[in-house]
Amino acid sequence: MPGVASGVKEPMSIHAIATVLSGQVSLGRRIVVQGWVRTRRDSKAGLSFITLHDGSCFDTLQVIAPVELPNYASEVTHLTTGCALRVTGELVASSGKGQTVELRADHVEVAGWIEDPETYPIAPKPHSFEYLRSVAHLRPRTNSIGAVARVRHALAQAIQRFFHERGYFWVHTPIITASDCEGAGALFQVSTLDRVNPPRTAEGHIDFEQDFFGRETFLTVSGQLNVEAYCLALSKVYTFGPTFRAENSNTSRHLAEFWMVEPETAFADLHTNADLAEALLKFIFQAVLEERTDDLAFFAQRIDKTCIQRLEQVVSSPFERMDYAEAIRILEHANRPFAFPVQWGMDLQSEHERYLAEDYVGRPLILMNYPKEIKSFYMRMNDDNRTVAAMDVLAPGIGEIIGGSQREERLEVLDARLDELGINKTAYNWYRDLRRYGSAPHAGFGLGFERTVSYVTGMSNVRDVIPFPRTPRSADF
């Protein structure tokens, strides 16, 4: 079973439940399992059934606790949901329905009790995700959030494997940046100055020369600009880490702190870039289909009936690709009213993206070559002088899951764009240097990791696919 370190000797025959259930432990062996009680049922036949989970896989292990245990009456019959146990016993074939093996305990050690079972926040019953967010430190004990955590891990590992196998180097771009106009939303300030009484300049402004870095600094909104420098040296690189946006966004698709994957490929054009995006999504979806069949089966059963077939379909069929101009023509002829009128030059609204991805093509769609006015300064100008080599991958149900472009590698064109937008060039001198010394065509994109997990699992809110979500007015835990 993937994710299980088979062959790794654990002390005192301690086994993960995933290992036990995968058939790697032969019947009759005496083993130790450690985990938490999900439910307990007592039988007058002289035993209790304890459903134990340890997070190593979706499924639980049934522990049979016979009345002969010295602490049966004093402890076992008082176990409630959430109690931590260390159980020693013999792995036997189950004589009941619902499981093939079970652990016949000869020793049950309670590592941790539930202080007050009545008010323990995680009951063995369905909870709303809104409620679970309010107990984010305990929600990984639930079926759904536990499954999300394993799928998230599988996707992260698959991403690393995908790039590693293709010769991409993982570059650890900085979290703290001095660039206050990276072109992707508001930034969080980073400062060690006294907030009540900050040092002032003669003009009365805050004197950031006295701040920790000797200048004003922020949390990064993207590793792209930095990773371009490594791209034009190592050819194939990517970043994978947290990123921060101080936007007051209150939606199921936005977080103030989220993870992003940003590959950057030298000597690549927009179409190579789109090929890479498509191959990446297919690879990681295939991986999660193979490695987390248990968790996906749960999502298909309880969260989103179509999630497995959706992944299989994405893996097996080519993405639709179309130019922005073609998308506009399709929208103009769409037999439906839009709240926002359609015309060339406008930015696509959610309703338009949804129509295209969900109704018109019904699977992921790559839109390319947008008007330069609605895209960032670093995107490469096309020969028509009115569009740039940008691309967005739109996923049905999620919307924009990837945004990327071929980068402007020509210094004169880049400078013209910076001037046009009134951006101070000197702040970008190091970035402009990349165009002065051995500049080369290159392209890259950003994949929103939480949106990807959301798409895979069918969990409709990104706040439920990241362990501790940070959103406006919410940074608990």
Next chain:
RNA sequence: UCCCCAGUAGCUCAGUCGGUAGAGCAGGUGACUGUUAAUCACCGGGUCCGUGGUUCGAGUCCGCGCUGGGGAGCCA
């Protein structure tokens, strides 16, 4: 930030025309049982989000605030 909706037991919710509160689940006790969303009986459990107002009387009507959800914008 804007629009709409919601906030009642540990959780999910009901609460009629304004008359001082109820169910299911969870918890406790017992019965029954190789059980597995177990079943059955009984029991405990409430600052009705906060605040101000209308009223003889407010969970219910009105104002303000807080929190959450859905949608929009921004984007990944």
